[in-house]
Amino acid sequence: MSETRPTDPMAEAFEAQRDRLRAVAHRMLGSHADAEDVVQEAWLRLSRQDAAAIRNLAGWLTTVVGRISLDVLRSRQARPEASYGDGLPEFVVTLDDGPAPEEDAVLADSVGLALLVVLESLRPSERLAFVLHDLFAVPFDEIAQILGRSTAATKMLASRARRKVQAAQRPADAGREQREVVQAFLAAARRGDFEELLRVLDPEVKLTVDTPSGVVVALGATKVAAGAQLSADAATHGRAALVNGLPGVMSWREDGTPLSVLAFTVVDGRITGITAVIDPAKLALMDLPDPA
Structure with a gap:
């Protein structure tokens, strides 16, 4: 510089x-x-x-x-509705035709891509504790000083974050359950079943949407459930996909051009994060599968 x-x-x-x-x-x-x-x-x-x-x-x-x-x-x-950053992590999308667990594990090995999506579902303090300790080996007592918490509390934050990351990136033994949760959410969105949406959404779920005007974020199950029309459209017109190893949905317009890509982070049977790309320019730059 x-x-x-x-x-x-x-x-x-x-x-x-x-x-x-x-x-x-x-x-x-x-x-x-x-x-x-x-x-x-x-x-x-x-x-x-x-x-x-x-x-x-x-x-x-x-x-x-x-x-x-x-x-x-x-x-x-x-300011969850504010746009920020330079967009979302690059997506690797494959149609999900029920791959075997070992194939799921191979897809989940793209940790560099998937981890950023999973980290978005963590609270700021959890994310800092996990990133600094687990990825960069910073001692807990130093992290505790940054957070203004005790070393014991900081260890608990990192442990909680670690469990969320591991649960979201464990398709070999949890892929079927994760898909079922996502399908339940999509079915509820299609029916407009608000109570069922709240059942499968984590109370602190985070929805991140890459739009033509920038990245927009919504927080909380009530707000995400109320705005589930995007997911309803995907459920009606889309196909199950794996997005960076996470369960997702891809949908196309009638002319075959991509309409949206959604990726879901599922932890302990509930959706903690939804990442969606609906910006046509971004979709056009992706290496996306064609509709069957």
Whole structure:
């Protein structure tokens, strides 16, 4: 970046950490643009510090990036309808004709793609604890300082997040159950059965829709159930699919062009996240299967 100079020892030290910091921020936020902004802000904060007073630069920078990312996640939660970021993770879509469990497991191995979708269903504090500890080996006591919680409470957050991630990425033994939950949701959406929708939705379910005007988010079972018309259309005109290894639905227009792609995150028998792409431009860029 232009603000740093190769001959500046602080800038050189920061550049040595840049790739790791960007990876941390991207796992936290799921957006390359937001991750770059966070890393830039971390540099600005470092440039205002006395470098000699920082005994562990890598740890200090990780803490700063974690705190900034947490603020961004909480801001998104406070303004769930706001668009943000540079879109959703790339989707790998295959039609789901009831593949064998071992084939499901192969699809689920695309962890780099699927994990970002699953992480979207976590609360900000859970996401930070899981990402920093499980993916980047940051000690729990350091994460606890970022969250302002005890080390024990932070371990519980990471454990809860870990269970959600494992449950959502375990199609070899849970794929059939996940599909049944999704089919129950789609059937309820098609019938307009509000009570059944609430039964299969997690109370804190997150709906993320990639529209022509940007990414829009809705939170909570009541709001998602009330806006389930999109899912009803997919249930009526779509086919079961696997989206980054997660159960989903793909639908087409009458002329055969893609209409929508939906991916569902299912944890403990309830839908905790729905990710939908309805932007025709984004759909046109995807390598999507043709209707049979």
